[in-house]
Amino acid sequence: DIQMTQSPSSMSASIGDRVTITCRASQDIRKWLAWYQQKPGKAPQLLIFDASRLESGVPSRFSGSGSGTDFTLTISSLQPEDFATYYCQQANNFPWTFGQGTKVEIK
């Protein structure tokens, strides 16, 4: 199985900060990477697919980049509603696998 490793596992940030989360795959996954946001007690929500394509309705402060094994999710200016846990997910090989999550908390 492809292992997805996110860093950091948790972080504290302030409103307005630029936040970057990284995701590394254990082997080449080309562009087949998605990012999700999950708030407590809720289902995940798709933010980015195909590594860099913004899902419809998602604010433009979210962006994704990368290919192969190294990917990043960037929030250009953190907003109060962005405090949540973020997951990456690969779809290049079965079984599709997720990173362990990055919890973004208020500083």
Place this chain on the structure above:
Amino acid sequence: QVQLVQSGSEVKKPGASVKVSCTASGYAFTGYYMHWVRQAPGQGLEWMGWINPNSGGTKYSQKFQGRVTMTRATSIRTAYMELSRLRSDDTAVYYCARGPLLVGAFDNWGQGTLVTVSS
């Protein structure tokens, strides 16, 4: 708007089976794969497999092969996930999630169904 509505919480004993339903509305049910993803308490997300509602074809994670069965009833726009021989570590929230063809992501999710396995 797209909606996926799942069945309610379940409590099962070890060794039993559970069947979770997911009823879709707001889109062409047979035009999108339906995936199942689970999340143990306080843990991350785990993909279990998908069903093609059009053909009934399935793809399961090897981890669940032999214990999971995904089916659908197209007339009532409902997908099902049945997990057998339940163990305590199957305690989790189970989500259905829509997967567009040729997109390796889940663009709409059900609200989740908590399955508790306890003696």
